[in-house]
Amino acid sequence: LKALYGVKAAQDMWVAGSGAASVAGGAAGGDMNAVRVELNIGSSKSTSTSELKQNEVRGSTLTAGGNVNMVATGQSGTSGDLHITGSGITGNNVTLVAQNDLLLDAASNNREQKSANNSSGWAAGVHVSVGKETGIGVQASGYQSKGGDDGKTTEYVNTRVNARDELSMSSGRDTVIAGAQALGDKITADVGRDLLVSSLQDTDDYTSWQKNVSGGASFTFGSMSGSASLSISNSKTKSEYASVGEQSGLFAGDKGFDITVGRHTQLDGAVIASTATADKNALDTGTLGWRDINNSAEYSSDSKGIIGGYAGDKNGSGGGAIPIIGIGAHDDASGTTHSAIADGTITVRDKENQQQDVASLSRDTDNANGHIDKIFDKEKVQEQQELAGLFGQMANQAAGDVGAAMGWGEYSAEKAAIHGVIGALQASLGGGNALAGGVAGLSSEAFGKMVMDYLGSHTSLGESEKGAIVQWAAAVSGAAVGGVIAGTNGAQSGAAASVDSV
Secondary structure, three states: OOHHHHHHHHHHHHHHHHHHHHHHHHHHOOOOOEEEEEEEEEEEEEEEEEEEEEEEOOOOOOOEEEEEEEOOOOOOOOOOOOOEEEEEEHHHHEEEOOOOOEEOOOOOEEEEEEEEEEEEEEEEEEEEEOOOOOOOEEEEEEEEEHHHHHHHHEEEEEEEEEEEEEEEEEEOOEEEEEEEEEEEEEEEEEOOOEEEEEEEEEEEEEEEEEEEEEEEEEEEOOOEEEEEEEEEEEEEEEEEEEOOOOOOOOEEEEEEEEEEOOOEEEEEOOEEEEOOOOOEEEEOEEEEEEEEEEEEEEEEEEEEEEEEEEEOOOOOOEEEEEEEOOOOOOEEEEEEEOEOOOOOOEEEOOOOOOOOOOHEEEEEOOOOOOOOOOOOOOOHHHHHHHHHHOOOOOOOOHHHHHHHOOOOOOOOHHHHHHHHHHHHHHHHHOOOOOHHHHHHHHHHHHHHHHHHHHHHHOOOOOOHHHHHHHHHHHHHHHHHHHHHHHHHHHHHHHHHHHHHHH
């Protein structure tokens, strides 16, 4: 990106040098149209706020060279519960007994950040101009910009109970494993009521937005000429992520598992796994239910706006407005965390109330967790879009210069081909759809010629008005072409490529 800015600076210097030579030539010939002296006063202000809330958990760890026995013997309320959160327990043989509920769950690290910005300013003054617009005049301008972002992240720290030999669990009521792994070479469990095992999804959500408005006007007495301009732009970015990190479940070794549940067993994106042969694995439950968890990641970023202007004097006036369309960025990913039980004997006692077909339950515990990684990087996306915008400006300007040097017509096949290549590269650099950008850039030449020919033969509009209409037509046609090829993301890429190429 730095290298491209260096090339852009050199390109701008060349243009500026050519302009300076033109002005000097005009001055030598008596044309002083560009001479203007201004005196302005103004004011500006800017505010920004930032807020960060964060908590980080550190669970307890209990490690024994021998056995670990934890028993909750209370009779009422929660006094008979055994509750372990975000912690680790390791021993040769581990026994967990709860008179009421046995709960193994995760703790969470949470981060929330917010920021906001607001800036505005104005300027007003007088000027003296000499040349075709000789006179004394006044001018004024102003701007306002505001925006912000909001990010929330939750990452779970799972509980892990690890028995080198045998893990034994017993509860008078429910056993809940939510964001936890229970491991043992042999696992035995006796659940008085329900066995509820669920995996938890880490989440990371981010949104940002920015709105800008600026404008100005100038009027010169004497020549009775004036001009005005207005620019409005809006950008937004949104990212959502949710995926299971560590899958919850009971993980038995070569000695298998023997689990008895009084009423219902429910697996939500969780597993009962084993490396033992099927004859060593047994689940006996009243009813059995399960569901999968869908993991997803998606982000989108786009910018749009409009810029317009008007100028006039005693001899006439003209103006127009054109769209500002940035290259949109979009990506997505998905996966599924399945529920599964290792091969073995599953006994469902309450067949009348059993709602799902046990034969359809997955037995593949090794490949059950379809975890996905995060795909959104705020700084990377911003740099991609900046790179794409800069490349589009430079490449299309260079294409125009090459076309002029080669004598290509305004809407020739050669220019169409170049704009097609530029559109594809620009969309790809910005994280958009390359095919949509390429086809839209290619087709913009032909469509632009059709619109310009029609306006030339059916209207009496000036060049600025016709140019503005061609820009709007390019945006609409590019969006349509890109949308057909690649949906919403393609529409954004196509519109941006088409506008840049005309």
